[in-house]
Amino acid sequence: MEGLRLIRAFLSLPPDKRAEVIAFAEELVRAHALTTEGREASPR
Numbered sequence: 001m002e003g004l005r006l007i008r009a010f011l012s013l014p015p016d017k018r019a020e021v022i023a024f025a026e027e028l029v030r031a032h033a034l035t036t037e038g039r040e041a042s043p044r
Contacts, residue, residue, distance in 0.1 A: 010021060 010018065
């Protein structure tokens with residue numbers, strides 16, 4: 001149910017704010033991918 005509320009809130013934003021949210025989310029994904037790559041490459 002919370003996911004649906006987030007989607008509805010996102011869709012109610014003006015287009016320029018939606019673009020900001022998307023850019024922010026993409027940046028978080030990139031940062032997470034970089035930290036994940038570092039973990040996989042390191043020996044255990």
